[in-house]
Amino acid sequence: MASVDDTQPAYDGARGLLHADRQELAARLFVATFLKQRSFVLPRVDIEIPGLSGLQGELAELGGYSVGSFTLFANKQPWAITTQLALECVLIWERASIACRYGDKVVVLEPGMRILVSNEPAAAASRAIGRITQGGAK
Secondary structure (H helix, E strand, O other), rough: OOEEEEEEOOOOHHHHHHOOOHHHHHHHHHHHHHHHHOOOOOOOOOOOOOHHHHHHHHHHHHOOOOOOOOOOOOOOOHHHHHHHHHHHHHHHHHHHHHEEOOEEEEEEEEEHHHOOOOOOHHHHHHHHHHHHHHHHOO
């Protein structure tokens, strides 16, 4: 994953997210969501466990837009695209065994914790997620 200018969003709006490579998007979202907690010694039992709305906010931030925390029009854009993509990313994390759903929250698993404390979390996340397509699985 290439380094990104922190002042510019990684993707150009919801359409940019929709057309992004899903594995790259999942790796970026994993790091964006959980790396903030790296300032503490991991693993932690009190690590913040985000729900879907937290993932949607992080994903929208990667696209340079905002979805808000609640909408009466959940089937409208960009909220619907953001929700769909956040769920797809969680499924990729589960397949890579770095995070999983626990009720309505997402929990980082021990292999994910190792990614977060590595010297290059973005590259480590990309490698872990890239492994799920090796051997012909898509």
